[in-house]
Amino acid sequence: MPLVQLEGVSKIYRLGDQEFRALDGVDLTIEEGEFVSIIGPSGSGKSTLMHLLGCLDAPTAGRMEICGSDLSRASGNRLAEVRNREIGFVFQAFNLLPKLNVIQNIELPLVYAGVRAAERRRRAEEVARKVGLGDRFANRPVQLSGGQCQRVAIGRALINNPRLLFGDEPTGNLDSATGEHILGMLRELNASGKTIVLVTHDPDIAAISRRVIEIRDGKIKREYAP
Amino acid sequence: MNLLVALQIGIREISSHKFRSFLSMLGIVLGVSSLIATLALTTGIERGTREFMQQMGGLEYVNVVNKEISNAQFEFWNLSPGRTLRDADILRQAAPLISHISPELQFGASIASDSHSDRKRVSGIFPDFFTVSRHELAAGRFLTDLDVERGLRTAVVGSEIASLLWPTLPPEAVPGETLLINSRPFEVVGVLPKYERERDKQRQAAGGKSPAGGSRGRWDPFRSKNESVLIPYSTMFYDFRAGAFPLDSMESVRLDNLTIRVGDLKNFSAALDQVRAALEITHRGVDDFDLDTREEWFDRMETSIRATRLSGGLIATISLVVGGIGIMNIMLASISERVREIGIRLAVGARGSDIFVQIIVESMSIALIGGILGVGAAFGLIEVLKAIAPGENIPVMTAAAVLFSVGFAVVAGFLSGIYPAIRASRLNPISALRYE
Numbered sequence: 001m002p003l004v005q006l007e008g009v010s011k012i013y014r015l016g017d018q019e020f021r022a023l024d025g026v027d028l029t030i031e032e033g034e035f036v037s038i039i040g041p042s043g044s045g046k047s048t049l050m051h052l053l054g055c056l057d058a059p060t061a062g063r064m065e066i067c068g069s070d071l072s073r074a075s076g077n078r079l080a081e082v083r084n085r086e087i088g089f090v091f092q093a094f095n096l097l098p099k100l101n102v103i104q105n106i107e108l109p110l111v112y113a114g115v116r117a118a119e120r121r122r123r124a125e126e127v128a129r130k131v132g133l134g135d136r137f138a139n140r141p142v143q144l145s146g147g148q149c150q151r152v153a154i155g156r157a158l159i160n161n162p163r164l165l166f167g168d169e170p171t172g173n174l175d176s177a178t179g180e181h182i183l184g185m186l187r188e189l190n191a192s193g194k195t196i197v198l199v200t201h202d203p204d205i206a207a208i209s210r211r212v213i214e215i216r217d218g219k220i221k222r223e224y225a226p
Numbered sequence: 227m228n229l230l231v232a233l234q235i236g237i238r239e240i241s242s243h244k245f246r247s248f249l250s251m252l253g254i255v256l257g258v259s260s261l262i263a264t265l266a267l268t269t270g271i272e273r274g275t276r277e278f279m280q281q282m283g284g285l286e287y288v289n290v291v292n293k294e295i296s297n298a299q300f301e302f303w304n305l306s307p308g309r310t311l312r313d314a315d316i317l318r319q320a321a322p323l324i325s326h327i328s329p330e331l332q333f334g335a336s337i338a339s340d341s342h343s344d345r346k347r348v349s350g351i352f353p354d355f356f357t358v359s360r361h362e363l364a365a366g367r368f369l370t371d372l373d374v375e376r377g378l379r380t381a382v383v384g385s386e387i388a389s390l391l392w393p394t395l396p397p398e399a400v401p402g403e404t405l406l407i408n409s410r411p412f413e414v415v416g417v418l419p420k421y422e423r424e425r426d427k428q429r430q431a432a433g434g435k436s437p438a439g440g441s442r443g444r445w446d447p448f449r450s451k452n453e454s455v456l457i458p459y460s461t462m463f464y465d466f467r468a469g470a471f472p473l474d475s476m477e478s479v480r481l482d483n484l485t486i487r488v489g490d491l492k493n494f495s496a497a498l499d500q501v502r503a504a505l506e507i508t509h510r511g512v513d514d515f516d517l518d519t520r521e522e523w524f525d526r527m528e529t530s531i532r533a534t535r536l537s538g539g540l541i542a543t544i545s546l547v548v549g550g551i552g553i554m555n556i557m558l559a560s561i562s563e564r565v566r567e568i569g570i571r572l573a574v575g576a577r578g579s580d581i582f583v584q585i586i587v588e589s590m591s592i593a594l595i596g597g598i599l600g601v602g603a604a605f606g607l608i609e610v611l612k613a614i615a616p617g618e619n620i621p622v623m624t625a626a627a628v629l630f631s632v633g634f635a636v637v638a639g640f641l642s643g644i645y646p647a648i649r650a651s652r653l654n655p656i657s658a659l660r661y662e
Contacts, residue, residue: 056573056655077577084575095570095659099238109574111231156574 004030009062022048024218037206040215088157092169147178236588250556251596253549258600264538265627274619289518290484306512323497325489332482339391350462366401366416377460382416384454421448550642557646569658578651585647593639597632
């Protein structure tokens, strides 16, 4: 059973009487354990595709099934639940909460999953050690380097043990050496069985995956294996 | 998300913007403190009046007063003998629900000891007087039936009179002294205690001004009690009143005061009916008397307390509403500042309702902290009120008033949090994440 299945999915934005088709009849299937890259220039619709796959938004038309549940017409709460349990995000801008320390940032999804404080802390510490932040528990994001911030973000994405991990230009704000390191971590995660979807505009980065989907003008232009 | 987490987030948010949060709390602080102060003020008035009324004879005390005769009865007015001792007799026989009856004659006279003298009002009384007016004794004894029966020249004096005429003697030493009333010698047999309001007692205990200097010029409800000069009714009549109108007998002389005490408050109105029916007979159907009860006084007091409460409550409500608007304002500002944070929370799985609860809890926390500060401010405000108007009743702060006011503030916080919370919970995760 595929982890992600899109059939004729469209996303249409209306601005006044103008219609903008950000996605136009996309069919896509992603199996569990895959490492997929979505590439395309800005405005191509790749971010919209990621938002749909990441359950941040619901499609205007078409069928969308993620992690075994049909989310084509799902409510905001249902999407939030799937985001919370099945999906982890790693963003270009890290998107950490500046007032929280490393552990508090990592445990954030557990807060909304209703996990008790002691259990949250235990699991967050475990994950923090796994991503190499064993000595940084009490630091705030401003006290961390870019690479360390992105590790916190990866830790936060992993804490709920999701089946699907999204990277939205995860190396965009990092120098190349650190970026390499982060990509290495993603590759390791994929090797241990996580399904990873990487969104990027850079074909070189996309090359680390085993399947590249190129988006242009809201449609899948081509698909290839690097 | 549980409430505890929401509370933690709220407290963190408030403490990271201390000054801003404080400013937004200010309205609530003012509202709560004025509400508590108003309630304290009215409670003070209530307690003061109640206590005063207890000392003045309580609810059981009823005054039979003269009434202006109506035009329809004008021609019969001289049929009625007015209030006389016969009234007292018939009440004793025909009004069993009345436990004590105190007829009284009064007379302005010069009173003197060996060294001091003054003009004061002297009252001729029956022993029931002490019960009806709730008198106690500081020294000696009350007047008895024997004093009245024999027309003895004995007297009981109030504390002010005792200290006026015998300034060097303690109250215990005054009984046995000779009191001259219009040059006739009376033996002082008893001294009444000094009656004063709780507040005056406290002030004195706190080492304040001397009572005489402190209360001069101010209305003292116990002044007439403290300045009593009481002698037996019969002595009063024969020594001072009989000569004035030779046709008067002790029974027919018009009383200056007729006060009674209802035995049991449960039968209050029935007792009053008995009194009316009995007096109707002695007054020969002329409607020239009225019963002045403390109940009406109580009603008047309740009305004035309600008015105070209403105006104070209005001010407090307005400031709480203004305070609520202040909180709403700050919450809206805080949300537009935290759009990105909300986006991140949504992205990791927060539902709209989680965000809603978070904002509401934060708004209520601001109101609660403001309310607690308001309680502190109320302490200060009440001190100021005491300093400004020391002559009035002391404001009394009750736990119920504090809880009510703080609760009111929290409700205001809740209401003013609703709109910002709805706005925050409706944010779209994608645009919130992109928000710079």
